[in-house]
Amino acid sequence: MSRRSTFTDQSVTYGGIGATLDPDFLRYPPAGFRPAEDSVKLGSGADRFERAAEELMTWGIQRGSGFDVVEVTAGTGAQYTGISFDETGAPLAEQPSPQTEQRFAADGTAFITAGVTATLKPRGRLAGRPVPVLVVYVIDEPKRVGFAYGTSGRAREHGEESFILEHRDDDGVWLTVRSVLQPAGGIGRVLAPFRGRRRREAVRRQLRALHPAFPG
Numbered sequence: 001m002s003r004r005s006t007f008t009d010q011s012v013t014y015g016g017i018g019a020t021l022d023p024d025f026l027r028y029p030p031a032g033f034r035p036a037e038d039s040v041k042l043g044s045g046a047d048r049f050e051r052a053a054e055e056l057m058t059w060g061i062q063r064g065s066g067f068d069v070v071e072v073t074a075g076t077g078a079q080y081t082g083i084s085f086d087e088t089g090a091p092l093a094e095q096p097s098p099q100t101e102q103r104f105a106a107d108g109t110a111f112i113t114a115g116v117t118a119t120l121k122p123r124g125r126l127a128g129r130p131v132p133v134l135v136v137y138v139i140d141e142p143k144r145v146g147f148a149y150g151t152s153g154r155a156r157e158h159g160e161e162s163f164i165l166e167h168r169d170d171d172g173v174w175l176t177v178r179s180v181l182q183p184a185g186g187i188g189r190v191l192a193p194f195r196g197r198r199r200r201e202a203v204r205r206q207l208r209a210l211h212p213a214f215p216g
Contacts, residue, residue: 012150013158017136020148020162020178032182033159036199039176040207042165049167052175052210053145056165057103057111061177062120064209065202071119071132103140112147114138129156136160143167148178157181157199163206177206 019025026035042052055061059069103111116135122128132153139146146164151157159181166174181199208214 012134012136012152012160014150014160014182016180017150017160018148019160019180021137025180026178029180033180034182035178035180036203037176037178038203038207039174040211042173042175042211044171044173046167048212049143049165049173052173053165054105055210056163056175057145057147058105058109059112059118061163061206061209065205066123067120068123069118070121070130071117073117074113074115101140112138114147117152118149129154139164157183165210175207175210177203179203 016022016025016030019029026037029035042048055064062069102113105111112135114135114137117132118135119130119132121130131151133149134152135147135149137148144164144166146162148160148162150160159179161177161179161181164176164178166176168174179199
């Protein structure tokens with residue numbers, strides 16, 4: 001059984017929560033938004049998948065790509081899973097429960113859940129502005145796990161990023177990073193080409209963060 005939770009009762013700085021799950025949104029984004037999708041194979045086998053999933057769901061990509069994850073707070077627990085319909089298209093009389101099971105890593109660290117907020121603080125001498133984010137959905141399936149967060153405060157870009165890990169039928173373990181982002185207004189739009197290059201470099205670091213060939 002799969003479990004997917006979506007949290008929407010806190011504010012984000014963009015419309016279209018869940019955009020990284022929507023193929024049409026990725027193919028035909030609203031004016032000003034830049035969609036992107038990149039994937040990397042992390043290895044093969046159930047053990048590789050489980051290890052990578054544990055890292056992914058405890059902020060491993062963010063830490064491995066140059067951020068400190070600070071000011072982490074839990075959500076309110078008021079999850080929204082969307083309206084479910086029967087085969088005739090009518091809403092179900094009893095909607096699925098919005099509660100999801102809390103999972104933990106081997107060391108007791110709680111997995112990311114929908115509704116969690118955090119601040120991503122860039123490391124390094126030329127570090128930029130911290131980015132506050134809100135986890136807008138979590139995927140927890142037997143062979144597919146991941147999450148997405150959206151910007152929830154001042155940032156150079158506004159939008160959503162997702163990080164999805166899959167154990168595919170050929171036994172390969174793949175990480176896919178998707179984003180739908182819009183530069184902030186004013187000078188942010190002027191600097192968009194430069195920030196586009198920085199974004200591509202950031203994605204390369206994200207794809208390497210869980211890869212066994214690039215230990216942290």
